[in-house]
Amino acid sequence: MSHPPSCCGPVNRVRLVFTPEPTRNLVLRYLSRLLGYKSTRCFIVTFPFIERTVLKPHRIIALLPLVAILSACNAVVLHPSGDVAVQQRDLLLYAIELMSIVIVPVAFLTALFAWHYRASNTKARYEPHWHHSTKLEVVIWGVPVIIIGFLGVATWTTAHTLDPYHPITRIAPGQPVPPGTKPLKVEVVALDWKWLFIYPELGIATVNDLAAPVNQPIEFRITSSRVQNSFMIPAMAGQIYAMVGMETELHAVINQPGDYKGYSSRFSGAGFSGMHFVFHGMNNSDFDKWVADARASGAALDSASYLQLAVPSENEPVHRYASVDPQLYGKILDMCVEPGKMCLSTMRALDLKKGNGLCQPHVASN
Amino acid sequence: MSADSPPLDPIFGRLTLDAFPIHEPILVATFAVVVLAGLSVAGALTYFRLWVPLWRDWITTVDHKRIGIMYIVLALIMLLRGFADAVMMRLQQAMAFNGSDGYLPAHHFDQIFTAHGVIMIFFVATPLIVGVMNFVIPLQIGARDVSFPYLNNLGFWLTAVAAILVNVSLFVGEFSQAGWVGEPPLSGLDASPGVGVDYYLWALQISGAGTLIGGINLLATIIKMRAPGMSFMRMPIFCWTSLCVNALIVLSFPFLTISITLLTLDRLIGTHFFTTDLGGNPMAYVNLVWVWGHPEVYILILPALGVFSEVVPVLCGKRLFGYTSMVYATVSITVIGFVVWLHHFFTMGSGASVNGFFGLMTALIAIPTGVKVYNWLFTMYRGRVRMETPMVWTVAFMFTFLLGGLSGVLCSIPALDFQLHNSLVLVAHFHNVAIGAIVFAMMAAIDFWFPKAFGFRLDPFWGRLSAYFWTGGFFVAFMPLYIAGVMGTTRRTRVFDDPSLQIWFIIAAIGSLLIFIGVLCFLIQIYVSIRNREALRDVTGDAWGNGRTLEWSTSSPPPDYNFAFTPVAHDVDAWANMKDHGYSRPLDGFNAVHMPRNTSVGIIVSVLTLIFSFAIVWYMWLVAAVSFGLMVLVSIGHTFNYNRSFHIPADQVARTEGERTRLLAQQG
Amino acid sequence: MTTTTTMTGVKDGTGAPVFHLTEEHDHDGGSTVIGFWMFLMSDVLLFAGLFAIYAWLGGHYAGGPSPSDLFRLPLVAANTAIMLLSSFTCGLGMLETGKGQAGAALKWFGVTALLGICFLYNQVTEYEHLQQAGATYQTSAFLSSFITLIITHSIHVIVGVVWVGVLALQVFQHGLIEANRRRVLCFSMFWNFLDITWVCVFVFVYLMGVLK
Numbered sequence A: 001m002s003h004p005p006s007c008c009g010p011v012n013r014v015r016l017v018f019t020p021e022p023t024r025n026l027v028l029r030y031l032s033r034l035l036g037y038k039s040t041r042c043f044i045v046t047f048p049f050i051e052r053t054v055l056k057p058h059r060i061i062a063l064l065p066l067v068a069i070l071s072a073c074n075a076v077v078l079h080p081s082g083d084v085a086v087q088q089r090d091l092l093l094y095a096i097e098l099m100s101i102v103i104v105p106v107a108f109l110t111a112l113f114a115w116h117y118r119a120s121n122t123k124a125r126y127e128p129h130w131h132h133s134t135k136l137e138v139v140i141w142g143v144p145v146i147i148i149g150f151l152g153v154a155t156w157t158t159a160h161t162l163d164p165y166h167p168i169t170r171i172a173p174g175q176p177v178p179p180g181t182k183p184l185k186v187e188v189v190a191l192d193w194k195w196l197f198i199y200p201e202l203g204i205a206t207v208n209d210l211a212a213p214v215n216q217p218i219e220f221r222i223t224s225s226r227v228q229n230s231f232m233i234p235a236m237a238g239q240i241y242a243m244v245g246m247e248t249e250l251h252a253v254i255n256q257p258g259d260y261k262g263y264s265s266r267f268s269g270a271g272f273s274g275m276h277f278v279f280h281g282m283n284n285s286d287f288d289k290w291v292a293d294a295r296a297s298g299a300a301l302d303s304a305s306y307l308q309l310a311v312p313s314e315n316e317p318v319h320r321y322a323s324v325d326p327q328l329y330g331k332i333l334d335m336c337v338e339p340g341k342m343c344l345s346t347m348r349a350l351d352l353k354k355g356n357g358l359c360q361p362h363v364a365s366n
Numbered sequence B: 001m002s003a004d005s006p007p008l009d010p011i012f013g014r015l016t017l018d019a020f021p022i023h024e025p026i027l028v029a030t031f032a033v034v035v036l037a038g039l040s041v042a043g044a045l046t047y048f049r050l051w052v053p054l055w056r057d058w059i060t061t062v063d064h065k066r067i068g069i070m071y072i073v074l075a076l077i078m079l080l081r082g083f084a085d086a087v088m089m090r091l092q093q094a095m096a097f098n099g100s101d102g103y104l105p106a107h108h109f110d111q112i113f114t115a116h117g118v119i120m121i122f123f124v125a126t127p128l129i130v131g132v133m134n135f136v137i138p139l140q141i142g143a144r145d146v147s148f149p150y151l152n153n154l155g156f157w158l159t160a161v162a163a164i165l166v167n168v169s170l171f172v173g174e175f176s177q178a179g180w181v182g183e184p185p186l187s188g189l190d191a192s193p194g195v196g197v198d199y200y201l202w203a204l205q206i207s208g209a210g211t212l213i214g215g216i217n218l219l220a221t222i223i224k225m226r227a228p229g230m231s232f233m234r235m236p237i238f239c240w241t242s243l244c245v246n247a248l249i250v251l252s253f254p255f256l257t258i259s260i261t262l263l264t265l266d267r268l269i270g271t272h273f274f275t276t277d278l279g280g281n282p283m284a285y286v287n288l289v290w291v292w293g294h295p296e297v298y299i300l301i302l303p304a305l306g307v308f309s310e311v312v313p314v315l316c317g318k319r320l321f322g323y324t325s326m327v328y329a330t331v332s333i334t335v336i337g338f339v340v341w342l343h344h345f346f347t348m349g350s351g352a353s354v355n356g357f358f359g360l361m362t363a364l365i366a367i368p369t370g371v372k373v374y375n376w377l378f379t380m381y382r383g384r385v386r387m388e389t390p391m392v393w394t395v396a397f398m399f400t401f402l403l404g405g406l407s408g409v410l411c412s413i414p415a416l417d418f419q420l421h422n423s424l425v426l427v428a429h430f431h432n433v434a435i436g437a438i439v440f441a442m443m444a445a446i447d448f449w450f451p452k453a454f455g456f457r458l459d460p461f462w463g464r465l466s467a468y469f470w471t472g473g474f475f476v477a478f479m480p481l482y483i484a485g486v487m488g489t490t491r492r493t494r495v496f497d498d499p500s501l502q503i504w505f506i507i508a509a510i511g512s513l514l515i516f517i518g519v520l521c522f523l524i525q526i527y528v529s530i531r532n533r534e535a536l537r538d539v540t541g542d543a544w545g546n547g548r549t550l551e552w553s554t555s556s557p558p559p560d561y562n563f564a565f566t567p568v569a570h571d572v573d574a575w576a577n578m579k580d581h582g583y584s585r586p587l588d589g590f591n592a593v594h595m596p597r598n599t600s601v602g603i604i605v606s607v608l609t610l611i612f613s614f615a616i617v618w619y620m621w622l623v624a625a626v627s628f629g630l631m632v633l634v635s636i637g638h639t640f641n642y643n644r645s646f647h648i649p650a651d652q653v654a655r656t657e658g659e660r661t662r663l664l665a666q667q668g
Numbered sequence C: 001m002t003t004t005t006t007m008t009g010v011k012d013g014t015g016a017p018v019f020h021l022t023e024e025h026d027h028d029g030g031s032t033v034i035g036f037w038m039f040l041m042s043d044v045l046l047f048a049g050l051f052a053i054y055a056w057l058g059g060h061y062a063g064g065p066s067p068s069d070l071f072r073l074p075l076v077a078a079n080t081a082i083m084l085l086s087s088f089t090c091g092l093g094m095l096e097t098g099k100g101q102a103g104a105a106l107k108w109f110g111v112t113a114l115l116g117i118c119f120l121y122n123q124v125t126e127y128e129h130l131q132q133a134g135a136t137y138q139t140s141a142f143l144s145s146f147i148t149l150i151i152t153h154s155i156h157v158i159v160g161v162v163w164v165g166v167l168a169l170q171v172f173q174h175g176l177i178e179a180n181r182r183r184v185l186c187f188s189m190f191w192n193f194l195d196i197t198w199v200c201v202f203v204f205v206y207l208m209g210v211l212k
Ligand SMILES: [Cu+2]
Pocket: B293, B294, B297, B340, B341, B343, B344
């Protein structure tokens, strides 16, 4: 696993999930002729259907300005450090290239026509009644249809392969998850306005501080305490909503050690801006040390201390808990940390039994 | 509203002196300016004795042209408010780095971005498009007026009082801090106990009702009032897009009504639709509101595309390329627009196949949209492109729209949306479309049809300058947001901790300054044009010289009755076709024209609605009950009025037309 | 000059195209029915949304009562019969309107309104029954969505009853003139729409709620 450093590196291997097909190449060749691309090969190369095609920046002329600007700054979405985000980045570039096939010529033609057919240029041809051409109509419907067709295939396939619920199958390109690997489990709770991370297998918890060993699949289970948020680490895999009384999942992996930014990307009220944390990608030994540090903190997280923690606060500093009530996350998700409150699961069980009859609600029946 | 709180005063409800922000210097100063401006306008009206004409010719009018103009004026005033919000946000975000907290506390900042979104969508973009449609459609289809002139007046006043309600929240209480779609649980009573969300909900409720009424009116107008000979496939493209838009309004606004009504019930009487406890589900609101919200996007964008389809042929001196394609593209955008709403929350995690389906549907919309761009392009091809102001806006639009379309498709791919959603890329994308398509189109429309409305053209120099500054300002303001977005910056952030972002926010702030200069140029353009109106005068009625549709066949401004004789269409470009046949304007044989009568019921009902909603926001139950009762009584009373129309006598028509004949002859 | 109007264009006697009509036609009220129909469509969607919310949240009893604890089918079935009957009497009123029999028409519309009032009375009884059982709109999402649905329908019925009163006054004043005929037609569309909505409530909410 040797990746170039995240900044200023060339655009990496583009390797999408497609398998090459001779018919596709034929279509592409035809398309490129139709559009007047000089080199069919160059055109096809920009389509990452062929396995392991190496894209160099100079090949993607359309992207040059973008790449130039963004490689100069820390554009995390374009220089991610986790395999899921790398695939998302590749998809992003692929989609931009694909659409550039239409957008660049149209932009060019717009400028050209506006200039060439300007009213003062009386030498230009003028056909005031010309308004239909079947050939052109076929092209102007056909080209978008073909491009959206390709994009549609990518949309549908990646919706499945890069779905946050989909367990990680590879750690990096060409590096499948070794059989028997157990993912690191992290339970995430969005609070007003901070993040609580519980490591159920390690028995520790942290606030606004997240760490994981590199190249190990991570399984996040995410919920929220009072309002909706979105759990976002752009360098690793993007985001998914954190919702009250509901659980979402995110499967991801981080490939390079480093400190990455994590935050809520869904506005959640007054303290929203301060609701960020650092995500540390660590070597195994560093991670073990990090865990040991947490264990040394001595604090314990149970229902009572959780309810204290859940009181809205802004710009909460990092703190850690040496031990966690193993039932706690379940109760948060079940919305019954407060004593005496009926759990969602109890309500749902009663729903299946046609409710609780005409007795008083709110009161747990057990 | 819990049981142990003391009973509220039936007249003042929860309104106390604390609700007036007398300790906020910005708001006090704003209030002083608003009062001064209001007083000077009132003074001027008194001095020039304009109250009676204002009441008679504008406030109570049922003339679609005047109502259209009032909508546009309302939108432009609200544009200034919404734009001021934008500048405040840009300044805050440019400043709040390196430990600085900026100058806006969260309570202000959160109100400002919410108000900015609400105002720009509901009280700028919507009134602009409704205003342009109101003004143009009856003229383009050769009609005397709309189907329901009274409802037209009512719809305008409802929109206007809703806008007033939003502005009242600035000085009495607060506005919502939950974003422009007000998603619960953040907008629920638990997280937002103040009056802000209530102001928001009632403003949307009222303006939504106004829009729905207007939508039904214009839809009926297009279906029933077209000139003889104008089959659907001979309707100008702007009418086609308007037809689709108003169908979208009728089909989607009920969902807005439901979402916000149920949220209001949650807040007001304690139901559990969108609460997080007792079985409520906030995601039900999110789904419902976006079932309205996505069609709303097309409600705003389709008329914009329609405007360009009118501007391009006229200013290229050429028939529109691919009329039929354009119609099919419009209709398919309308239909597909109803099955894409989930792309607003792919990140909810609905499952791969659901996301994939909605992603595919969204990508599909790119096809007809792309087709439209080609059609404008090939209309320019072998034409005579006159770079008049509307055409400058159009060409600028074509570039920004390509970019906006690109970023839109990127956001529509679920796997990418996990990175781009709620980031500044998304913000940049929808401003890319909202400014680059909707605002540009409306500026083009104003410039294009202004001579029709007032009889003189707008000054081209200041118009082009405005277009240049808007376009340049747009790129300077929003390209940095794309960049900040891929650097991992999320929207609605008030304070930043990553100093490398600051430069982009400073550039964006400069961009908003450039746009501000663009707005100023537009205002100067209006002023200069009014001053030089004699030089810019057009008496032909065909201000651009080669108008193609029926609105250019009548005088500018058109008479109250629009057309002395009902025109007959033989072609898509009916007026161009008439000119080709050497049509000459009839000079005699005029008939009396049947016209609707003015009414003051619209404004009375709307003002009562304003009082009612204000009372509900503040829990003033007695006031609410009385104003609601009066509202019902006035509305029922109106149905007893059977005398709603009159005839303009034939000799008066003859006089008006004779005057036009004289002016045309004078011009030679 | 004689002109023939078709949707493809207007030609005069000689076949040359005509570019304007020389006569005036009053268009007053020509759009009323289609406009009202569109309003009803939006109202249909309003109910569709409420049904959708009920479908989503209707099973969330939150530890409170469920349909089988609350619904009293005989009363609701009786109410459905009343609603259907009122549609029938409304139709009879329309027939009389068609014949120009103002008095007879008003009589039938009066019966329709009375049936509407009976319906409302039963709804109030039903609502009181819920209250006594401790089942309010604050109890659970199921009750919120259920009560909102039926109250929205009842509000429509109230509007319909008031409308009959207003129409009666107007027909007394002006007779069955063209404008009033249009109003009567709109009213009957409205009333039938209410009837259909109620049948949907009966089937999807009550019957399926009890059978579930
Ligand atoms: Cu959308």
